[in-house]
Amino acid sequence: MKYILSPSILAADFTELGRQIQATETGGAEYLHFDVMDGVFVPSISFGMPVLASIKNATKQVMDAHLMITEPIRYVEEFVKAGANIVTVHYEACEDVKATIRKIHECGAKAGISICPDTPADVLKDLLEEVEMILVMTVHPGFGGQKLIPETLEKVAEIRQMLDDAGLQRDIQVDGGIYTNNVEMALKAGANVIVAGSAVFKGSPLQNTKEFMEILKRYE
Numbered sequence: 001m002k003y004i005l006s007p008s009i010l011a012a013d014f015t016e017l018g019r020q021i022q023a024t025e026t027g028g029a030e031y032l033h034f035d036v037m038d039g040v041f042v043p044s045i046s047f048g049m050p051v052l053a054s055i056k057n058a059t060k061q062v063m064d065a066h067l068m069i070t071e072p073i074r075y076v077e078e079f080v081k082a083g084a085n086i087v088t089v090h091y092e093a094c095e096d097v098k099a100t101i102r103k104i105h106e107c108g109a110k111a112g113i114s115i116c117p118d119t120p121a122d123v124l125k126d127l128l129e130e131v132e133m134i135l136v137m138t139v140h141p142g143f144g145g146q147k148l149i150p151e152t153l154e155k156v157a158e159i160r161q162m163l164d165d166a167g168l169q170r171d172i173q174v175d176g177g178i179y180t181n182n183v184e185m186a187l188k189a190g191a192n193v194i195v196a197g198s199a200v201f202k203g204s205p206l207q208n209t210k211e212f213m214e215i216l217k218r219y220e
């Protein structure tokens with residue numbers, strides 16, 4: 001299994017964005033995470049397609065868009081056009097989850113499905129085969145800089161078991177409150193794609209990325 005770091009630019013210094021993204025790429029982060037918030041599904045508003053479009057040609061990283069928006073099917077095509085290679089939508093935000101996943105694939109992107117901390121893992125049972133990635137939120141979505149909720153990692157283990165039982169190889173992403181001092185808890189539970197915002201962008205993004213990558217390499 002591949003272990004990947006996906007730095008969330010939500011925590012970046014936007015006056016230094018290009019340089020900071022470059023630093024994470026140099027440090028070994030293969031993905032770049034975009035936390036898109038609409039002020040409806042989550043209480044905060046972040047950024048949208050123009051930000052992805054302006055970054056698209058500035059990095060070779062896989063553009064990993066996490067849509068924390070209501071009825072994301074409405075915007076899938078625009079996010080893929082703006083450069084998203086992976087589009088992750090929330091189970092709780094979709095009226096028709098399967099149609100939304102289909103739309104992502106029709107647009108040419110990989111599909112991820114995400115669940116909030118209070119949503120049980122078994123809602124995903126019929127969806128695991130349909131997606132390339134499952135995102136288990138380790139904080140309540142809406143803001144960066146929160147503390148990881150340890151119980152969410154039990155769901156990571158449960159989903160990895162469900163995947164193994166079904167003979168499926170899928171990525172499991174975790175997002176929220178992940179630092180170098182707790183990332184191994186997530187890796188041991190079965191996650192292999194790590195989102196980190198504050199832990200990467202506060203201080204030196206290059207050094208922080210390298211520290212994460214050293215840990216991830218031990219699990220390869």
Ligand SMILES: O=C(CO)[C@@H](O)[C@H](O)COP(=O)(O)O
Pocket residue numbers: 008010011035068139140141142143144145146175176177178195196197198199
């Ligand atoms: O997606 C969200 C919140 O909705 C965040 O969890 C960020 O993507 C990660 O932020 P840190 O907790 O790493 O600062």
